[in-house]
Amino acid sequence: MGKAASKLSNEDLNELKKSTKFQTKELKQWYKGFKRDCPSGKLTREEFIRIHKQFFPFGDPTDFSNYAFDAFDKDKSDAIDFKEFIIALSIASRGTKEEKLRWTFNMYDLDRDGIISYDEMLLIVKAIYKMIGPMVELSDDEASPDLRVQKIFRLMQKQPDEKISLDEFTAGSKTDPNIVMSLELYSGLV
CATH class of the missing domain: 1.10.238.10 (EF-hand)
Incomplete structure (x- = not known):
């Protein structure tokens, strides 16, 4: 591609302007x-x-x-x-809360079947806890990944053997202050 690859084509630029919130x-x-x-x-x-x-x-x-x-x-x-x-x-x-929730849902839906299982959510939450390490002090009801996932499932009125749809995830996440706060983490940074 050489020099052509060093710049965005006008076609790519126009496409990205339509599909992002960047100028x-x-x-x-x-x-x-x-x-x-x-x-x-x-x-x-x-x-x-x-x-x-x-x-x-x-x-x-x-x-x-x-x-x-x-x-x-x-x-x-x-x-x-x-x-x-x-x-x-x-x-x-810069996405809306709904766009951020949809993207987050897709990350949690590890097998890409359109629903989140307890085990899928547990894998992601374990990864988050491992990532943040000892730097964040957690409340007693979120002191472990298992407790956090149990809390999320309760919040979404689900049992561990049930699965969460995108609509349920979106509705339930809006009532969890930690999820709402994490969605705003990158807002305004770029």
């Missing part, structure tokens, strides 16, 4: 940074994990990074291209 100038800046950090035009799983380790030095973000990577990697190519990256970043930083 032309921002998209060009993000693309320049992405190409600087990922000259191949692809972000590998290993690079993605390394980036998360910089943000979570007191925990182990490896498992969470793998789950997040799979959510970013929409085409399942085992690499994140700029389009996948910028669309996910747009949702995380």
